[in-house]
C-alpha cells in the first residue's frame with residue numbers, strides 16, 4: 001500500500017535531527033511546509049516541535065491544544081521583510097493581517113520583527129495596541145466600521161482604510177467637527193478600491209464589472225478623489241486585496257498595473273498627497289501534499305517587479321509599498337493536538353475516529369470544505385495501515401475534520417496532530433455546543449509558554465445573565 005507518509009516531507013518527519021533542522025531553517029519558506037519548521041521525530045517516536053515533545057505538551061496543558069512554533073513565525077516575518085529589502089527599491093512595510101489570529105503573543109512577535117498590523121475591529125485594535133505595536137503601524141479595515149470604532153481608531157492614532165461612501169462621509173463629519181481645535185490632526189486615511197482582478201485557485205480573470213462587498217467601485221473613483229481633495233482628511237494612498245489562499249503569481253503581478261492608473265489620477269489631477277500603495281495579502285499555504293504555493297520570496301519578488309514596472313512606466317516615483325499577509329505568516333506555524341476518543345466502523349463504508357474538538361476549534365473544514373493533514377504524534381513511524389475519517393465531537397454530522405486519511409492503528413488516548421492550523425482557526429473558533437475554547441502554547445528551544453488560557457466551564461457562563469424572575 002502506498003502510504004501517505006511517503007509523500008510527507010520525509011526529511012522532516014523521519015530523518016531530521018535537531019542539528020540539521022536548525023541549519024536549514026532559514027532557507028525553507030514556512031508557507032510551503034506541511035509542518036512547522038522545527039518539527040522532528042524524537043527518540044520516543046513522538047512528534048517534537050520547538051524542542052518540545054507534543055505528547056508531553058498535551059499531558060501538561062490538556063487537549064485540544066494549539067501549538068505555535070516561534071521559529072516558524074519569526075522566520076516567515078523575516079522572509080517577508082528581507083525579501084522586500086532585496087527586491088523593492090522604495091520603502092516598504094509588511095502588515096500582519098491579524099484576522100488570521102489576533103492575540104497578544106502573535107501580535108507582539110510580529111511587531112518585534114518590525115511588522116505593522118492590519119486590524120478589522122476595535123477588538124483587533126485593542127489587541128494590537130496592548131501587544132505594543134505602534135499606532136502608526138496599525139491600519140484599520142472593514143466595510144462597516146461603527147462610529148465608535150472609527151473614533152477609537154482615530155484617538156489611538158491608527159490609519160483608516162476607508163471602504164465606502166458611508167464611512168468616508170462619517171469620517172469627514174468627525175474631522176470637520178474637530179477641525180477648529182488647535183490640536184486637530186487630519187485623520188490619516190487610505191482608500192480601498194476593488195481592482196477588478198478575480199482569483200480562483202487555478203485561474204484568474206479580469207472583469208470590468210466587479211461584484212464585491214468591499215471597497216469603492218472604480219467607476220466612482222473620480223467622485224471619491226474630488227470629495228477627498230476638498231475634505232479635512234489626509235489621504236495617503238490606495239489599497240486593494242484580491243483574495244486569499246492564492247497560488248498563482250500573475251494576479252499579484254498585475255495589481256501594480258491596475259493601481260498605478262488611480263495613483264496617477266489622484267496625484268496629478270486631484271493633487272492628493274499619495275505616498276503609499278497597499279496591495280493586500282493572499283499568498284496561499286500548503287495544507288495537503290498537492291498544494292503548491294509559491295514561496296514568500298517569490299511572491300514578494302513578483303509584486304515588487306509588478307509595482308516597480310508599473311510606476312516607472314507611468315513616470316511616477318515608487319510608492320511606499322505595503323502588503324498584508326495573514327495566512328502565509330501564521331498558518332503553517334501552528335498545529336492542533338487532540339486526544340483520540342472512540343471509533344465507529346460502518347462495515348464496507350468507513351471508520352470514524354473521534355477527537356475531543358472539532359468545528360468549534362477549526363471551523364474551516366465545515367465552512368470551506370478545507371482539507372488538512374494529520375499524524376498520530378505518539379506513533380510517528382508506525383505503518384499507516386488504515387484509512388479513517390476524523391470526526392469532531394459536535395452535534396453536527398458535518399463536523400468532520402479530515403475525510404479518508406491514512407493513519408496507523410490507533411487507540412483511545414492517542415494524540416492526533418492536525419497541521420497548518422495557525423490561520424483562521426483560533427480566530428474563527430466558537431463555543432458551539434458550549435465547548436470551552438482550547439489553550440494555545442508557544443514553543444521554542446525546548447521551552448513552552450501558555451499564550452492563551454483554556455476556557456473553563458465557568459468562563460462559558462461569564463456573560464450570561466439570569467433575570468431575577470427566572471431564578472428558582
Ligand code: LLP
Pocket residue numbers: 097099100118141241243244245280281282283324325326327328364368423424
Ligand atoms: N487584507 C485584507 C483586506 C483581507 O481581507 C485579508 C483576508 C487579508 C489581508 C489577509 O489575507 P491572507 O494573507 O490571510 O490570505 N476565513 C477564511 C479567510 C478569509 C480571508 C479574509 N481576508 C479562511 O479561513 O480561509
